[in-house]
Amino acid sequence: MEPFKKVKSIITPLDKVNVDTDQIVPKQFLKLVKKTGFGKFLFYNWRYDEKEKIKSDFVLNDSKYDNSNILVTGDNFGCGSSREHAVWALLDYGFSVIIAPSFADIFFSNCLKNGILPISLDPKIVEKLQQQELDKIEVDLETQIIKTCSEEISFEIDPYKKKILLEGLDDITQTLQFEDKISEFERKSKVPSVL
Amino acid sequence: MGKTLFEKIWESHIVIGKQNGPSLIYIDRHLIHEVTSPQAFDGLRMNKRKVRRPNLTIATMDHNVPTNDRSLPILDQTSAVQIQTLEKNCKDFGIKLFDINSPNQGIVHVIGPELGITLPGTTIVCGDSHTSTHGAFGALALGIGTSEVEHVLTSQTLWLEKPKSFEIRVEGKRKNPHAVTAKDIVLSIIKNIGTGGGTGTVVEYRGQGITDLSMEQRMTICNMSIESGARAGLIEPDETTFDYLRGRQYTPKNYESLVDYWKEYLKTDSDAKFEKQFTLNINDIAPQVSWGTNPGMTCDVTESIPSPDEFSKGDPNQKKGAEKALEYMDLEPGTPIMDIKIDRVFIGSCTNARLEDLIEASKVIKEQKISPNVRAMVVPGSQMVKKQAEELGLDKIFINANFEWRESGCSMCLGMNPDILSPGERCASTSNRNFEGRQGTGGRTHLVSPVMAAAAAIKGHFVDVRELGLS
Numbered sequence: 113m114e115p116f117k118k119v120k121s122i123i124t125p126l127d128k129v130n131v132d133t134d135q136i137v138p139k140q141f142l143k144l145v146k147k148t149g150f151g152k153f154l155f156y157n158w159r160y161d162e163k164e165k166i167k168s169d170f171v172l173n174d175s176k177y178d179n180s181n182i183l184v185t186g187d188n189f190g191c192g193s194s195r196e197h198a199v200w201a202l203l204d205y206g207f208s209v210i211i212a213p214s215f216a217d218i219f220f221s222n223c224l225k226n227g228i229l230p231i232s233l234d235p236k237i238v239e240k241l242q243q244q245e246l247d248k249i250e251v252d253l254e255t256q257i258i259k260t261c262s263e264e265i266s267f268e269i270d271p272y273k274k275k276i277l278l279e280g281l282d283d284i285t286q287t288l289q290f291e292d293k294i295s296e297f298e299r300k301s302k303v304p305s306v307l
Numbered sequence: 308m309g310k311t312l313f314e315k316i317w318e319s320h321i322v323i324g325k326q327n328g329p330s331l332i333y334i335d336r337h338l339i340h341e342v343t344s345p346q347a348f349d350g351l352r353m354n355k356r357k358v359r360r361p362n363l364t365i366a367t368m369d370h371n372v373p374t375n376d377r378s379l380p381i382l383d384q385t386s387a388v389q390i391q392t393l394e395k396n397c398k399d400f401g402i403k404l405f406d407i408n409s410p411n412q413g414i415v416h417v418i419g420p421e422l423g424i425t426l427p428g429t430t431i432v433c434g435d436s437h438t439s440t441h442g443a444f445g446a447l448a449l450g451i452g453t454s455e456v457e458h459v460l461t462s463q464t465l466w467l468e469k470p471k472s473f474e475i476r477v478e479g480k481r482k483n484p485h486a487v488t489a490k491d492i493v494l495s496i497i498k499n500i501g502t503g504g505g506t507g508t509v510v511e512y513r514g515q516g517i518t519d520l521s522m523e524q525r526m527t528i529c530n531m532s533i534e535s536g537a538r539a540g541l542i543e544p545d546e547t548t549f550d551y552l553r554g555r556q557y558t559p560k561n562y563e564s565l566v567d568y569w570k571e572y573l574k575t576d577s578d579a580k581f582e583k584q585f586t587l588n589i590n591d592i593a594p595q596v597s598w599g600t601n602p603g604m605t606c607d608v609t610e611s612i613p614s615p616d617e618f619s620k621g622d623p624n625q626k627k628g629a630e631k632a633l634e635y636m637d638l639e640p641g642t643p644i645m646d647i648k649i650d651r652v653f654i655g656s657c658t659n660a661r662l663e664d665l666i667e668a669s670k671v672i673k674e675q676k677i678s679p680n681v682r683a684m685v686v687p688g689s690q691m692v693k694k695q696a697e698e699l700g701l702d703k704i705f706i707n708a709n710f711e712w713r714e715s716g717c718s719m720c721l722g723m724n725p726d727i728l729s730p731g732e733r734c735a736s737t738s739n740r741n742f743e744g745r746q747g748t749g750g751r752t753h754l755v756s757p758v759m760a761a762a763a764a765i766k767g768h769f770v771d772v773r774e775l776g777l778s
Contacts (some may be wrong), residue, residue: 127627128627128628128631129624129625129627129628130502130503130601130628132601132740132742134721134740134742134743134744134745135742135743135744138744138748139721139722139723139745140723140748142342142370142723143342143371143383143385143386143388143389143723144385145345145346145349145388145389145392146345146346146349147346147349147453157743157744157748162730162748162749186624187503187624188502188503188506188536191502191503191536191601192436192533192740192742193435193436193721193740194343194434194435194436194450194451194452195342195343195452196343196346196434196452196453196454199452214503214506216503216506216536217470217506217507217536217538218436218450218451218452221451221452221455222452222453222454225452225454225455226454270327270328270329270468271327271328272328272329283454283458283466284350284354284356284457284458284461284462287331287458287461287462287464287466288461288462290322290323290331293322293323293331294322294331294333294359294462294463294464297322297333298333298463301333301335302565302568303335303426303428303429304559304560304561304565305360305362305363306336306362306363306364306365306403306424306557307361307362307403307557
């Protein structure tokens with residue numbers, strides 16, 4: 113995983129609550145066996161109509177947001193299916209920060225495993241950020257500060273998750289250092305094997 | 308202070324415990340399927356890693372599999388590749404696979420319990436959000452992403468932050484449990500607490516309304532925990548649980564001694580404190596029908612479609628959500644639910660495709676035919692469910708009523724196989740999600756119980772199954 117660097121970009125406002133992972137990447141694209149190339153499927157059914165023509169009223173189809181790396185959206189973002197493909201699609205499309213009042217648990221965890229920073233903020237602040245038309249904002253994970261043209265907003269993140277993101281650490285390599293503890297647990301476990 | 312069942316399972320699985328931040332938790336059972344695992348196996352190969360405990364890992368294919376004749380080749384090439392990839396991965400890494408021709412094939416959350424792989428007090432994960440189903444046995448069962456699948460394959464552990472504990476009490480007795488089902492109980496819960504109401508928590512379902520339920524009904528309840536955002540849902544194991552698991556194919560040899568241990572240990576102490584609480588009284592609840600595009604957008608069958616104002620109770624974002632939902636669903640506020648005509652019926656999914664679901668649905672038919680305007684299908688949850696149903700003659704009841712009787716799989720719950728809705732089609736579905744396009748691009752889903760779905764198939768519109776004299 114790439115270490116997380118400071119992000120400076122305009123925001124893409126997605127003014128919807130309860131956006132589920134079926135919307136982020138529809139099921140017909142889950143059949144691929146690789147992690148790459150999912151960006152073109154992001155919000156597919158909102159970006160394209162049934163004849164695969166571009167829907168001009170959807171925010172991602174507005175070219176002024178083309179270079180945005182920050183998605184600002186509504187409550188309970190990423191609910192539903194555990195599909196990590198949703199995160200791969202957001203990342204491949206170019207988003208590295210997602211700001212919302214709240215996130216679904218599995219989605220939140222999937223973001224961190226792929227170097228996307230999910231930030232939960234008070235709904236009123238999120239609403240204000242959504243109105244931030246075309247002024248770049250800066251997200252600094254190191255200092256936990258979002259800078260807009262008019263203010264600085266601090267955000268919370270668990271120190272362990274912050275370290276993982278900043279250093280781009282591979283979770284599994286970290287865990288395998290505790291091999292002796294895992295083996296010790298297994299020796300004491302009362303749970304029988306399946307087979 | 309006493310401990311909750313969840314806390315006891317959590318504590319007994321800590322490999323490395325931390326007060327703040329995530330703890331390393333041991334995983335007793337890992338279930339895998341074809342959609343969320345290929346990239347995890349790729350990761351293992353790239354880093355020259357092995358599967359740590361193949362004997363705790365079980366695989367099947369369910370999401371992509373066609374539900375028509377199994378002797379025919381799979382026409383969708385990308386589906387075929389994904390299925391072949393799982394076969395190869397299981398072979399290369401020494402994992403037991405119930406493949407498309409196995410008598411044990413089925414939806415992963417149906418076969419785990421029916422084979423006795425799911426056990427009380429264990430930790431169970433699967434790259435699938437409906438893993439919460441297994442919580443019905445008093446297991447801590449979590450849906451995970453593909454990176455975590457790779458982590459568990461390699462280390463048999465996961466870094467997890469301890470969720471909060473949430474008690475949902477279901478009190479009272481339903482007047483007719485054949486008409487008002489476990490599905491109606493769980494939809495009522497979600498309608499009340501909302502689709503984010505359980506976020507960050509493990510729900511323990513308690514009370515007479517829960518202990519009265521069979522194992523299959525308890526699975527329906529726990530299955531939909533994720534639809535309220537909960538990390539997991541569980542139910543204290545009791546004699547109903549222990550009886551269900553006794554003598555199944557993979558039930559452990561020392562089962563009775565395990566039962567003795569579970570009886571003593573796997574309960575929430577009387578002085579345990581939950582961090583969150585909600586109570587639902589089910590004495591008078593009605594059959595539920597979802598009208599919107601998330602499972603919280605649900606009402607009684609006897610009600611009418613609410614206006615966005617009524618639904619949102621002053622929350623402008625919820626109001627906008629309801630407006631969008633009604634537009635997508637092509638419904639007008641004030642329309643009685645029972646006036647809504649349907650085109651399709653789907654009886655299936657990890658929520659409602661077990662034997663009892665099919666038995667109950669078949670009782671609605673009473674030698675009637677489905678409406679000529681409706682296409683209806685029954686997709687048993689597993690090959691074993693299908694076989695048992697056929698031994699009871701249920702296949703004939705459904706086929707005579709003009710239902711399609713299919714092979715097992717996830718099917719039209721998410722439409723990754725050829726079973727999908729056409730744009731604009733409206734479906735009464737026993738599945739778990741009514742999200743936009745879930746059952747097919749432009750398709751409209753109404754979540755209901757199996758008896759409600761069967762009755763809607765016959766009438767061509769929703770009906771109140773309490774009027775049918777079911778017993």
